[in-house]
Every structure is written in structure tokens, then in C-alpha cells.
Amino acid sequence: MAPQETFTRDEVAKHNNDDSLWTIIDSKVYDLTDFLDAHPGGAAVLRQVAGRDATTDFYNLHRHDVLTRYDRTLLVGTIRGETSQVVNPGPGELSRVPYAEPTWLAPPFSRQNPYYKDSHRRLQKAMREFTDRHVTPEARDAEESGEYISQELIDRMAANGVLHMRLGPGPHLRGVEILGGVVDPAEFDYFHDLIVAQELARTGARGFQDGNMAGMTIGLTVVLNFANSAALRDRVSAEVLSGRKKLCLAITEAFAGSDVSGIRTTARKSADGSHYIVNGTKKWITNGVWSDYFVTAVRTEKGLSVLLIERGEGVETKPIKTSYSPAAGTTYITFDNVKVPAENLLGQENKGIHVVLSNFNHERWTMACATVRMCRNVVEESLKWANQRIVFGKPLIDQPVIRQKLAKMIALTEANQSWLETITYQMCQMPYQEQAKYLGGPIALLKTSTTRAAHDIADEAVSIWGGRALTRTGMGRVIEMFNRSNKFDAVLGGEESILGDLAVRQAMRHMPKERL
Numbered sequence: 001m002a003p004q005e006t007f008t009r010d011e012v013a014k015h016n017n018d019d020s021l022w023t024i025i026d027s028k029v030y031d032l033t034d035f036l037d038a039h040p041g042g043a044a045v046l047r048q049v050a051g052r053d054a055t056t057d058f059y060n061l062h063r064h065d066v067l068t069r070y071d072r073t074l075l076v077g078t079i080r081g082e083t084s085q086v087v088n089p090g091p092g093e094l095s096r097v098p099y100a101e102p103t104w105l106a107p108p109f110s111r112q113n114p115y116y117k118d119s120h121r122r123l124q125k126a127m128r129e130f131t132d133r134h135v136t137p138e139a140r141d142a143e144e145s146g147e148y149i150s151q152e153l154i155d156r157m158a159a160n161g162v163l164h165m166r167l168g169p170g171p172h173l174r175g176v177e178i179l180g181g182v183v184d185p186a187e188f189d190y191f192h193d194l195i196v197a198q199e200l201a202r203t204g205a206r207g208f209q210d211g212n213m214a215g216m217t218i219g220l221t222v223v224l225n226f227a228n229s230a231a232l233r234d235r236v237s238a239e240v241l242s243g244r245k246k247l248c249l250a251i252t253e254a255f256a257g258s259d260v261s262g263i264r265t266t267a268r269k270s271a272d273g274s275h276y277i278v279n280g281t282k283k284w285i286t287n288g289v290w291s292d293y294f295v296t297a298v299r300t301e302k303g304l305s306v307l308l309i310e311r312g313e314g315v316e317t318k319p320i321k322t323s324y325s326p327a328a329g330t331t332y333i334t335f336d337n338v339k340v341p342a343e344n345l346l347g348q349e350n351k352g353i354h355v356v357l358s359n360f361n362h363e364r365w366t367m368a369c370a371t372v373r374m375c376r377n378v379v380e381e382s383l384k385w386a387n388q389r390i391v392f393g394k395p396l397i398d399q400p401v402i403r404q405k406l407a408k409m410i411a412l413t414e415a416n417q418s419w420l421e422t423i424t425y426q427m428c429q430m431p432y433q434e435q436a437k438y439l440g441g442p443i444a445l446l447k448t449s450t451t452r453a454a455h456d457i458a459d460e461a462v463s464i465w466g467g468r469a470l471t472r473t474g475m476g477r478v479i480e481m482f483n484r485s486n487k488f489d490a491v492l493g494g495e496e497s498i499l500g501d502l503a504v505r506q507a508m509r510h511m512p513k514e515r516l
């Protein structure tokens, strides 16, 4: 809250030297005397606005949140009789920037929508507030420092059912109190799932976003759907969903990325059939460094199989440096004569390829949810920037070429959100097996479409933002991160051209035999 004291503009004008240097930003009065030496942009620019209104200069160069960070130390009062024009959204609030929210949340379109019910709206509100308050502050810090997610945040997510929701609808939600009871677990569907994925993607911290239990999201579903022993399934899911233990999915290797059949990690069954001995390596495994369990694709006698491997003797993990944040916990794993009980087999022996492929659908769909939302973040930031930045004496948005770029960015984002919602609706109608059979192709194409769009949107955004799109702090940080990290989504969970090929081959299997 601003201090109560009020001043006239003439009173402020007297504070125009190094002994007392005040300025006005958005009808608020700041005392910058002690800030002269600390200002990252230097003292000279502040002297130029001493005693004057610096609103235009300030917003030409800074994000609004800079002010909220410094309000406590620099703000001394307001201009008498004037009211602040800048909106400062509180935790949980919707953005008022056009296209910054999907149509189902943006008036007037939000009044009616075929897909979203009251429980979706309640969840969105609660999830936005939870993310703004508890996830985003840690995410932004950790993205830069590279620190791993805190146990405190994991515990908070576990206690509020956020970890459970990340796995989508299913019996694992039974009895869970979701964010204070905003959704009945029995009602939870893939639109709720979409909301969770999109709200979390608003943190704008791409490495941390993966560090935030992405391994569990893509790995625990395999245990839930394919564990052969109910006791194992219940024990592991209880440990992981309570946040006590961590789990990741270990498929890719130096030898095999999208080409899963090239996997060389072996699992040899013991003569008495009681256990497997696992040897090999895994690479690019998200969250591996801190995981207790590894859902691992291995080569058995006659094909691929999937095993749940517990950290123990013979398992070693080390971090891999990537172009996003170490906060993701990207890992290289070695298995050296690791003994794994036979009951830890997930699905059938030698038929693991079905386990791996069917699990990919939810993973890729989740990635599409997040990518569309990140594209939207960039649209929002760019609309704000083009509106506030003055270039050649007028706002950037007055340049037709800039409007063309924004038009393309918006159209790509909206088109993908609509396709995402159509597919999500199909997921809500189909049982798991049918989804695996019919939606693999469409989801693969959707993910490719969103990452291609991300590529184009990043390109346009960099051109709108110029040098600020290349600096990690300050105005352009969201754009810089998006431009640096959008390729993760184009590669992880299946590279674009491989996914396109998969989808068309699947379509060919449904092609009528007759000549058409």
C-alpha cells in the first residue's frame, strides 16, 4: 500500500538534485536519492528526471513488477487529487490484456463454452492463486540459481492434491481434497487436467517447470496403469503422491532417443526367475538426480520391457548441463549389475513397447497444453510491450509491421488452443485403451503443431523485442527464456518429424482398402 502522504507536482519539482531526488511514476512519488548509486540503469538517467514525471520513460524501459519490488523502500507518497492508472494484478487474477487468456476465460466469450463447467472455473481460479502465491516466486528464483525444487513446495502440492491432478483423471484421486475441495475427484476430467497444466506453465520458468515433478507426471502413470502387483502399485503411488519419494521415467539413452527400439540397457532374468540384472545407461532423464524410483525401458530376451528400478546398489546419477536451467534435474544414469525383483515388471515381458507408446499420449498432450500456454504468455508480454514502448516518437503498436507479427502470433496460439480442446474432449469420451488406439496420431500432430507455432512465435517475438529478447533479466525475460527453451518441447517426448511420421503412418492403417 502507498504511504498516506500526498504532494503537489510543484512540491515534487523542488526535489531535483543529488541531495534530494524525487520522481513521479504513475501519480506516485518516489524518493530516489539513496537509489542513485544502486540503480542498475545508472545515476545519470535518474538525474534527467529529477523532480519530474518519469512515467513514460519508466514504462519504456522496465516491467511493472520492478516497481512493486521497490515500493517498500522508495515510495514516499502520491500526487494529491490524482489516481494511479496502472493495474497491478493480485494473486489469482485474470489478465485484462486481449488474448492473454483462452477464450473460455475472456469476456465476453467466457459467458458460454461447451467444454468448461463450473467445477473447471473453480479449479482454474484456485490453481491460478496457488501458482501465483506458491509456485511462481520459487520457480523464478530457482530458474536462475539452478536450485532443485524445495521439499516445502512438493509437500504443499501433495497436501492440496496438485501432484495427484498432474496424473489426470483416475482412481488415484479418490478421497483427495483438491485445493480445499474445489473439485469433486469423481468429476475430475481431462479439462481439469488441461487447466492444471496450463496454469503451471504460466510461471514462465521452463527449466523449473520440468523440475517441478515432470518425472512423476510422465512416469507414475506407468506404475498406476501397468503394475502387475497391486501391493507394489499402491505402495509406490502412496509414497510418490505424498511427496516422500520421487520418481522419473527413464527411456532415452545415448544410443536411442526417439528411436525407442534402439535401447541397449539390458535386463537378464535370473535362473530362478526371481529377479532381473540390469546393465546400461540412460540419458536426458528429467528429475533423475533426485529420484528414488526409475521407470526404465530395458531390453529383455525377446523384446523391450519396462521395469520399476529402485535407487540402490549399482544405480548412479549425475546432472547433465542443458541450455535451460539445472533446476530441471536433467540426468545421466548408469545401471551396473542392478538387482531388480521380478515383480517390478510393468506390463508384460517383451511387450514393453505398448507400455511406452501408450504412456506417450498423456505426456505429449500435457506438453501441448503447456506449450500453447507459454505461447500465450509471449503474446501477452508482446502486446503489453508494443503498447508501452515508444519508438520513432510513437508506440511500437502503431507500426503496421508489428501488428502483422502480433496477428500471426495470436492466430497460431488460438488455433492450437482450439485443437487442443477438441482432442481433450475426445479424451474425455474414450476409455484409456481407445485413446491409445485412436488418439496417438492426433496428439502427436497436435504437439508438433504447437512446437512449430512456438518456433514461429519465438521468431516474431524476438524481432518485436530486439535486444531485450536476448537479455535474461529485465523487460524481455519471458521472451528470452521462450526463445532459448522452446526447442525442449520440440524434442522431448518425441521429435517433431518423428511424431509427424508416426501420425501419418497411423492414419494409413485406417485407410480403406478400396481404391478411392
Ligand code: HEM
Pocket (backbone or CB within 6 Å): 023, 025, 030, 039, 040, 041, 042, 045, 046, 048, 049, 054, 057, 058, 061, 062, 063, 066, 067, 070, 074, 473, 474, 475
Ligand atoms: C522507482 C524508479 C526506478 C526503479 C526502481 C528502477 C529499477 C531498475 C531496475 C531493477 C533495472 C534493471 C532492469 C530491470 O529489472 O528492468 C533498471 C534498469 C534501467 N533503468 Fe531504472 N528504475 C527506476 C527508474 C528509472 C527511470 C526514471 C529511468 C529513466 C529515465 C530509468 C532508466 C533505466 C535504464 C536506462 C535501465 C537499463 C535498461 C536496460 O538495460 O534495458 N530507470 N531500473
